[in-house]
Amino acid sequence: MPLHKTLTHALRGLALAAALGASTGALAQTALRIGLAEDPDVLDPTMARTYVGRIVFASICDKLFDIDEKLNIVGQLALSHQTSADGKTVTIKLRPNVKFHDGEPFNAEAAKFSLERHLTEKGSFRRAEISAIDKVEVVDPLTIRLVLKSPFAPLMAQLTDRAGMMVSPKAARAAGDKFGNAPVCAGPYRFVERVAQDRIVVEKFADYWDKGRVHIDRIVYRPIQDSTVRLANLKSGQLDLLERLLATDVAEVRKDNRLKLATGFELGYQGVTINVGNGEKANTPLGKDARVRRALELSLDREAIDQVVFNGLQSPGNQWVNPQNPYHLAKFPVPKRDVAKARALLKEAGVTGPVAVDFMVPNNPESRAVAEVMQSMAAEAGFELKIRVTEFATSLNEAEKGNFNLYFLAWSGRTDPDGNIYVFASCKGPQNYGRWCDPAADALLDKARTTSALNERKALYEQFAAKWLTEGSVIYLYHRALLFAHSTRLEGYKVMPDGLIRVTDLRLK
Amino acid sequence: MLHFLPRRLLQLIPTLFLVSVIIFSLQQLLPGDPALVMAGEEKDPEVIAQIREQYHLDKPIPVQYGYWLAGVLQGDLGESMRIKKPVSELVAEKLPVTLQLASMAMLFALLIGIPAGILSAVRKGSGWDIGANVFALWGLSTPNFWLGIMLIFLFSVKLGWLPASGFVSPFEDLRQSLATTVLPAFVLGNAIAAVLMRHMRSAMLQAMSADYVRTARAKGLYERFVVLRHALRNALTPVITLGALEFGTLLSGAVLTEQVFSIPGFGKLIVDAVFNRDYAVVQGVVLVTATVYVLLNLLADVLYVLVNPRLRS
Numbered sequence: 047m048p049l050h051k052t053l054t055h056a057l058r059g060l061a062l063a064a065a066l067g068a069s070t071g072a073l074a075q076t077a078l079r080i081g082l083a084e085d086p087d088v089l090d091p092t093m094a095r096t097y098v099g100r101i102v103f104a105s106i107c108d109k110l111f112d113i114d115e116k117l118n119i120v121g122q123l124a125l126s127h128q129t130s131a132d133g134k135t136v137t138i139k140l141r142p143n144v145k146f147h148d149g150e151p152f153n154a155e156a157a158k159f160s161l162e163r164h165l166t167e168k169g170s171f172r173r174a175e176i177s178a179i180d181k182v183e184v185v186d187p188l189t190i191r192l193v194l195k196s197p198f199a200p201l202m203a204q205l206t207d208r209a210g211m212m213v214s215p216k217a218a219r220a221a222g223d224k225f226g227n228a229p230v231c232a233g234p235y236r237f238v239e240r241v242a243q244d245r246i247v248v249e250k251f252a253d254y255w256d257k258g259r260v261h262i263d264r265i266v267y268r269p270i271q272d273s274t275v276r277l278a279n280l281k282s283g284q285l286d287l288l289e290r291l292l293a294t295d296v297a298e299v300r301k302d303n304r305l306k307l308a309t310g311f312e313l314g315y316q317g318v319t320i321n322v323g324n325g326e327k328a329n330t331p332l333g334k335d336a337r338v339r340r341a342l343e344l345s346l347d348r349e350a351i352d353q354v355v356f357n358g359l360q361s362p363g364n365q366w367v368n369p370q371n372p373y374h375l376a377k378f379p380v381p382k383r384d385v386a387k388a389r390a391l392l393k394e395a396g397v398t399g400p401v402a403v404d405f406m407v408p409n410n411p412e413s414r415a416v417a418e419v420m421q422s423m424a425a426e427a428g429f430e431l432k433i434r435v436t437e438f439a440t441s442l443n444e445a446e447k448g449n450f451n452l453y454f455l456a457w458s459g460r461t462d463p464d465g466n467i468y469v470f471a472s473c474k475g476p477q478n479y480g481r482w483c484d485p486a487a488d489a490l491l492d493k494a495r496t497t498s499a500l501n502e503r504k505a506l507y508e509q510f511a512a513k514w515l516t517e518g519s520v521i522y523l524y525h526r527a528l529l530f531a532h533s534t535r536l537e538g539y540k541v542m543p544d545g546l547i548r549v550t551d552l553r554l555k
Numbered sequence: 556m557l558h559f560l561p562r563r564l565l566q567l568i569p570t571l572f573l574v575s576v577i578i579f580s581l582q583q584l585l586p587g588d589p590a591l592v593m594a595g596e597e598k599d600p601e602v603i604a605q606i607r608e609q610y611h612l613d614k615p616i617p618v619q620y621g622y623w624l625a626g627v628l629q630g631d632l633g634e635s636m637r638i639k640k641p642v643s644e645l646v647a648e649k650l651p652v653t654l655q656l657a658s659m660a661m662l663f664a665l666l667i668g669i670p671a672g673i674l675s676a677v678r679k680g681s682g683w684d685i686g687a688n689v690f691a692l693w694g695l696s697t698p699n700f701w702l703g704i705m706l707i708f709l710f711s712v713k714l715g716w717l718p719a720s721g722f723v724s725p726f727e728d729l730r731q732s733l734a735t736t737v738l739p740a741f742v743l744g745n746a747i748a749a750v751l752m753r754h755m756r757s758a759m760l761q762a763m764s765a766d767y768v769r770t771a772r773a774k775g776l777y778e779r780f781v782v783l784r785h786a787l788r789n790a791l792t793p794v795i796t797l798g799a800l801e802f803g804t805l806l807s808g809a810v811l812t813e814q815v816f817s818i819p820g821f822g823k824l825i826v827d828a829v830f831n832r833d834y835a836v837v838q839g840v841v842l843v844t845a846t847v848y849v850l851l852n853l854l855a856d857v858l859y860v861l862v863n864p865r866l867r868s
Contacts, residue, residue: 085827087637087638088637088638088639090639093639095593095594095595096595168605168609169602169605169606169609170602171594171595171599171602173599173601173602174599174601174602223639224639226638226639227639227640241648241819242638242640242645242648242649242819242824243819243823243824243827244721244722244817244819245721268721268817269817270720270817271814271817272814272815272817274704275704275707275719275720275815275816275817278704278707278708278711278712278719278720279711279719279720279721281712282707282711282712282715282718282719283715284711284718284719284720284721437586437587437830438830439585439586439587439588439591439592439830439831439832440585440586440587442587442588442591442592443586443587443588443591444586446588446591469598476598476599476600477598
């Protein structure tokens, strides 16, 4: 037999065997295979910090609250909540008849344990998110009271994410700091196994409180970093759903009738931070004169950036929340590109000759492309952006040290607007890399944190924006489209504002 | 005849010590603060301080090394900062994966490279020779990631014969395991086959012109016997060295290929660890691969002795 025929037979045999293996498994159970862009970090809600980790948690760890498609806060393991008139106590009624995956009951004691664990566990990443909580009291077996140090409006939004995830006290005590290796929560799926960098497997939890909405037996999360390979897996039927499709692959998904595209806009933003007070590199016309910063902004055409790099899929923006967000400020529309005005501002600021700018850009293809488009736009107004592509971990260090004039920054976003602005714009904000500081603006941000009513809060943000958007150290550029592709076999999938994959109500045909 | 073995095994200790010092020092030169990377988006200063304390990052570098070395001597390679798993567990999880992939790749390389090298030397100037050289050029100049993606598109997306990526353990499902590793192993083996073919060819050409081959022919031995028993045996020595080195390289992780095929082996582990500044994982994996590399070199020396009787004395 000729060699190529032998090879063909051998490969077909292998493939058939593989297919047989897969189909016998499929008869017994339905399995949803989700392609992730990265391998999650530790699966302990207290210690976790990655976005992909949150995608996995959405199937195994229910939270006190969740968000709906319109970003409203709705109960999940909590039935309702009541905030006192002074804003310093929050009483939460818990859902009855809820069990953790180990059969332990979920009740007020368990909720108190979980919140205290988030607050006190060594190295907890949740502590800062809910540090407003002074103590947690058990009112009755299904009611807890959060006593706050001071009113804190973003608290409920924090409880819609990892800080609101409830863990089994018995399992957490037994596992100690190894809890993340086999998390035990109260979500629709229970953890089965994890092979680092290969897969995370979860299976349907028979005693889930809302089991009527769980229709798939198992979910396998597979980290596949290369976006082309992730898509190839979807096209060849080895994945049912994938996250972070590249904008450039959207057309390919649209023309494939076995695939569907699902989109939304991220809660966060992409923008650039200007060094205005962080070390030597702040001493530039860009760092010292707000007019130069505005000139740079006016030299940019956000729509064109979106069209050139992303085929018009992103949402151009000039604020820390996207236009769909209830806290978006209509008073501050996206400024149009105006090169003449930009030049005039530079002249007014007494700047002659091109303004040289050290532009640090983390090394990924999309940021690089945006930076290059910005470079050519800004050049027309009199800026010379010198792009310095830097590996991500290194860029964090450089940003901290102030070794940049301009830094390309991505923020995944938080449900509450405070999470998108406070750490970046307040004087002591840990991510205020440009070190912009204005005590009056700080006072507004602090007040917005303690104000619950949407309109009052929005008014405070409007006052803040009047200063921040004209003199501040961040130029917002766009809000990324959350791009998901899935097979037409999968039904019931909708993109949520936080981009996390809710697994209830999903079905496989 | 293998009297050198104990001495060589003892040499392993200073070698590995030196490797560990070098890797530890080089790692410190990497820009970027592991605590800052680990602190995630929130960057809570208190958490950053706790991470520094927990992983001794607040101590001087020699002290950090001391902590690490003390752990290693007690069989503890440390813990991954990122996923909070012992490094030894991660190594134990990834080593069989890498070993399987490397072995299959080596099998492809040997099955293609050695016969092609012999054939092109024996039939120098013929169509076989030209064909083998073209193949070698192709193998050497085709980037692994490109070939990998092309094979995925052909065999997975278009033909639907093989899985596009991933890994299944042979103990779980042998057929699926072979199906998931055949493409990455071919991609890796293809490049090595080209190198082996080139070396095999030149070593064979040299051997074929040696006096003992002429003598063997003069004695009237069959050509096949002359080639396989006389010339090949001598020509194999440099190829064994090369094969062992290539196998060692494969064991240290085929970064790009593992990335393209999403194979959870050493390559992916170490690259992710470097980008996340997960120092303990980098050190642990490098130590293990260095040990394997040194042992493979030793194995190559043992094989010399076995194939070349002149070295047995």
